[in-house]
Every structure is written in structure tokens, then in C-alpha cells.
Amino acid sequence: MTAPFAVVTPGSALPGATAPATPKNLPHTGGEPNPSAEALRARFGGAVERVDVVWGETTVYVQGNRVLEIVRWLHDDPTQQYDYLSDVTAVEQRDLDQPLEVVWHLRSLPFRRFLRLKVRIPKGGRLEVDSVWPVYKGADWLEREAYDMFGINLRGHPDLRRILMWESFKEGYPLRKDFPLRGRFSRSEQLRQALDQDPEARYSMEELSVADAFADLPPDMRERLATGEKTGE
Amino acid sequence: MGLSRHPSLADTQTLPARATAERQVVSYDPKSQEGWVTTRLDFLVNWGRANSLWPMPFGTACCAIEFMATAASHYDLARFGMERMSFSPRQADVLICAGRVPFKLAPIIRRIWQQMPQPKWCISMGACASSGGMFDNYAVVQGIDTIIPVDVYVPGCPPRPEGLLYGIRMLQEKVKNERGADKRVRDEMEPDPNSKLYIPPDMIDELSEPFGNSVHQTRSAP
Ligand code: SF4
Numbered sequence: 046m047t048a049p050f051a052v053v054t055p056g057s058a059l060p061g062a063t064a065p066a067t068p069k070n071l072p073h074t075g076g077e078p079n080p081s082a083e084a085l086r087a088r089f090g091g092a093v094e095r096v097d098v099v100w101g102e103t104t105v106y107v108q109g110n111r112v113l114e115i116v117r118w119l120h121d122d123p124t125q126q127y128d129y130l131s132d133v134t135a136v137e138q139r140d141l142d143q144p145l146e147v148v149w150h151l152r153s154l155p156f157r158r159f160l161r162l163k164v165r166i167p168k169g170g171r172l173e174v175d176s177v178w179p180v181y182k183g184a185d186w187l188e189r190e191a192y193d194m195f196g197i198n199l200r201g202h203p204d205l206r207r208i209l210m211w212e213s214f215k216e217g218y219p220l221r222k223d224f225p226l227r228g229r230f231s232r233s234e235q236l237r238q239a240l241d242q243d244p245e246a247r248y249s250m251e252e253l254s255v256a257d258a259f260a261d262l263p264p265d266m267r268e269r270l271a272t273g274e275k276t277g278e
Numbered sequence: 279m280g281l282s283r284h285p286s287l288a289d290t291q292t293l294p295a296r297a298t299a300e301r302q303v304v305s306y307d308p309k310s311q312e313g314w315v316t317t318r319l320d321f322l323v324n325w326g327r328a329n330s331l332w333p334m335p336f337g338t339a340c341c342a343i344e345f346m347a348t349a350a351s352h353y354d355l356a357r358f359g360m361e362r363m364s365f366s367p368r369q370a371d372v373l374i375c376a377g378r379v380p381f382k383l384a385p386i387i388r389r390i391w392q393q394m395p396q397p398k399w400c401i402s403m404g405a406c407a408s409s410g411g412m413f414d415n416y417a418v419v420q421g422i423d424t425i426i427p428v429d430v431y432v433p434g435c436p437p438r439p440e441g442l443l444y445g446i447r448m449l450q451e452k453v454k455n456e457r458g459a460d461k462r463v464r465d466e467m468e469p470d471p472n473s474k475l476y477i478p479p480d481m482i483d484e485l486s487e488p489f490g491n492s493v494h495q496t497r498s499a500p
Binding site: 209210211216219224225226227228231232233234235236237238239240241242243244 | 381382384385386388414415416417419420424425469473474475479480482483486
């Protein structure tokens with residue numbers, strides 16, 4: 046008897062292809078690592094725990110207490126110039142004994158590089174790691190989201206409070222594996238607490254005002270705006 | 279003066295296919311509290327109201343896209359006197375909630391409703407606004423009727439523009455049959471001062487019980 050049909054795998058139609066292939070023919074694991082990983086090893090030695098390459102993207106596991114130092118170096122060093130922070134988030138594994146991972150996605154626009162930093166925080170204690178807000182101001186809301194959804198306390202964050210759920214939300218951290226899908230309270234109790242919140246309590250008109258934002262702009266932009274240049278918006 | 283001599287009655291006799299509202303007006307009972315003038319006034323006022331409902335669009339998700347399609351030229355909401363979108367609740371007649379409402383928005387939609395002056399109506403557009411839809415989770419209100427009173431529920435995910443128009447026509451029918459003498463419909467509902475809810479908590483729990491596949495996903499604490 047012959048097989049009723051042949052299994053089709055992505056890329057198998059390419060001439061001479063043996064294994065599934067991506068458009069750039071990247072291997073699943075063990076491709077060319079980002080050169081920054083080697084630079085990190087050379088510079089921080091033991092702080093780099095592991096380097097993985099998956100589908101051409103490099104993940105560097107580092108020690109939790111060195112992360113601010115490492116991110117600052119990646120941002121400032123002229124051979125790295127990771128000037129853009131795409132995301133700060135966290136991962137909880139289905140295996141409840143596995144540590145939680147906090148993830149930073151960094152991008153270097155001048156070198157066209159992408160680097161993923163990970164820190165593993167063991168469960169059972171206070172989940173705490175340094176905030177990268179002193180380096181990237183854009184980390185502010187991303188870190189608030191990681192705090193809101195996973196309960197990770199980011200040391201040194203200027204304003205760590207919930208961002209997606211309302212501030213008086215009492216049920217815990219929704220993206221943790223032990224969080225029940227419908228929440229911990231009954232529907233009427235959830236609704237009562239939600240109606241109890243005061244949506245305007247936190248934001249004063251002063252806080253929302255943009256008048257004070259000028260001093261926070263980068264110096265070159267301040268100069269350009271001071272000469273009366275239009276920003277195009 | 280007998281009613282039968284009035285021209286409008288003569289009209290109805292010759293044109294039996296008149297709107298229900300008008301036929302009701304004609305069945306005049308001299309002993310009733312409502313005078314002939316009031317019922318005619320009701321008809322006039324309701325006619326005006328029903329044909330110039332100003333919507334307050336409360337679009338929170340994908341249904342709002344379909345609502346915009348309804349308002350755009352092809353389906354043309356303006357045919358029903360609704361071209362004037364009121365983005366301020368104080369100048370609006372009908373709140374159209376298009377999309378899911380998370381708990382964080384619950385006090386906001388409640389406040390918008392309270393800011394709207396009487397007479398006011400509410401259309402709950404789509405499965406999410408009416409029942410929470412597929413979002414049976416910790417973040418989404420299981421039907422906006424637990425927060426504010428709703429007149430018309432439009433089913434669908436999302437409802438097609440025809441569906442919404444049908445709901446709007448139903449609401450117009452409801453408006454046309456209102457009586458000015460019936461003060462109950464115009465009473466502002468006051469929520470319970472402690473729980474801030476309109477309907478009893480156990481009824482909310484019962485109404486938002488999971489169904490279908492989702493009964494297998496249990497809650498960890500009562
Ligand atoms: S009912 Fe469907 S289309 Fe409407 S908001 Fe919900 S998910 Fe979106």
C-alpha cells in the first residue's frame with residue numbers, strides 16, 4: 046500500500062531542500078549569534094549566563110543584579126548603540142517551578158541589530174529587578190505594564206502603578222498562571238469595585254499639562270523648537 | 279364636538295394602513311385622564327423625537343467600525359435624522375454602545391449616561407455590549423445592562439449595518455408609542471447608594487453565569 050498523501054512541509058518545494066527553511070534559510074537554533082553577545086561576554090564575563098540563537102534572533106540571559114549596568118553599556122557604547130527599546134515584558138512558564146523571565150527587546154538602529162535580554166527571577170520571593178528607566182525614558186509605561194500584569198517590582202521606576210487595570214484593582218496580577226480566567230471575585234463584586242473607582246482621582250490638570258514637558262525634551266530638539274521651527278505635527 | 283367629525287379621523291378611516299401610534303390616538307376614551315389635545319401633542323412630540331434622535335456614539339471596539347459604516351454614505355444614518363453625531367452627552371438622545379466595555383470603563387459609561395438629559399435611550403450594539411460576548415474574562419463587563427438601562431439590543435458580532443438600522447427603527451417605534459402622561463419612563467433611575475448597582479447583585483451573578491465551553495473554566499474563589 047502506498048501512502049495516501051505526502052506530508053508537505055514549508056520550504057520543501059525548493060530545489061534540493063531537505064529541511065524546512067525560512068526565506069533566508071535560517072536554522073531553528075544555533076545560527077549566527079548577534080556580535081553584541083560576544084561583546085557582552087568579553088565585557089561582563091560571568092554576568093552572561095547563556096546565549097541562545099533561535100530563528101536568527103539572539104537571546105542573552107544575564108544576571109538580574111547586573112541588568113541596568115549591561116543595558117546602560119549597550120546603550121552608551123559606541124560599538125553597540127542600542128538606541129531603541131522595543132519592549133519590556135515578562136514570561137511565566139507553564140511549569141510552575143520554572144523561574145519567571147523578564148524580557149527586554151533592544152534594537153540598535155545604526156547597526157541594524159536586535160538583541161533580546163532575559164533575566165530569570167525565581168518564584169517564591171519578591172519579584173524584583175532594576176528598572177531601565179534611567180537609560181530609556183520610554184520604559185516607563187512598558188514597565189508599568191509588566192508590573193500590572195505580572196507583579197514584577199521594577200526598582201528605581203519613578204511611578205510604578207497599574208496601567209491597564211484600574212488602580213484599586215484588588216484581584217492580583219492577571220497574566221500569572223495562577224490567576225483564574227474570570228478573576229477571583231464574583232461578577233457583581235467586580236462590577237461594584239469597578240464602579241467604585243474614581244477615574245479622575247489620579248490625573249490632575251497639572252499632570253496632564255504639556256506645558257512642563259519642554260524641559261524634558263532632548264537638548265537639540267529644545268534648540269530647534271526655540272528657534273521657532275515647526276515640528277510638522 | 280364628536281370626534282368622528284374631525285378630519286384626522288376621517289383620514290384614518292379612509293387610510294387604514296396608518297401607523298399604529300396614530301390609530302391608538304384615535305381610540306379616544308372620554309373618561310381617561312388624557313385629553314384629546316395631549317394625545318395629539320404626544321403624537322407630534324414623538325414624531326419629532328423619533329425622527330431626530332441624536333446619537334452619542336460610545337464606540338470601544340470592532341463594532342464601532344460597523345457603526346461608522348452605518349453612518350457613512352452607503353447606509354446613510356442621516357435618512358433617520360441621525361446624521362448629527364453628538365460627541366457631548368449633554369446634546370445627545372440615544373447612547374449607542376458599540377463594542378465591549380471593560381470594567382475600567384464602567385464608571386465612565388455610567389457617568390456619560392447620567393450626563394445625558396431626559397428623554398434618553400440606549401442601544402446596546404453587538405454581542406459584547408449586550409452580554410460580554412466571547413470575552414468571558416476578568417476584564418470585561420458581562421453586558422452593559424448591568425451598568426445602565428438598555429432599550430434595544432442588537433445581536434451580532436458585529437451586527438451588519440442593516441441590523442443596526444433595524445434596531446434603530448425598533449427604537450423609533452418605541453419612541454412613537456410613548457405617552458407624555460406616563461411619567462415612569464422618564465424617571466431617572468437611581469442606583470443603590472451602597473453597591474452603586476441598579477439590579478441586585480445576585481441577579482448579576484446569575485445573569486453572567488458562564489455557558490457553553492466556558493463552564494469548564496472555574497473560578498478559584500467565590
Ligand atoms: S460583538 Fe464582535 S464585533 Fe462587536 S465588539 Fe464584540 S467582538 Fe467586536
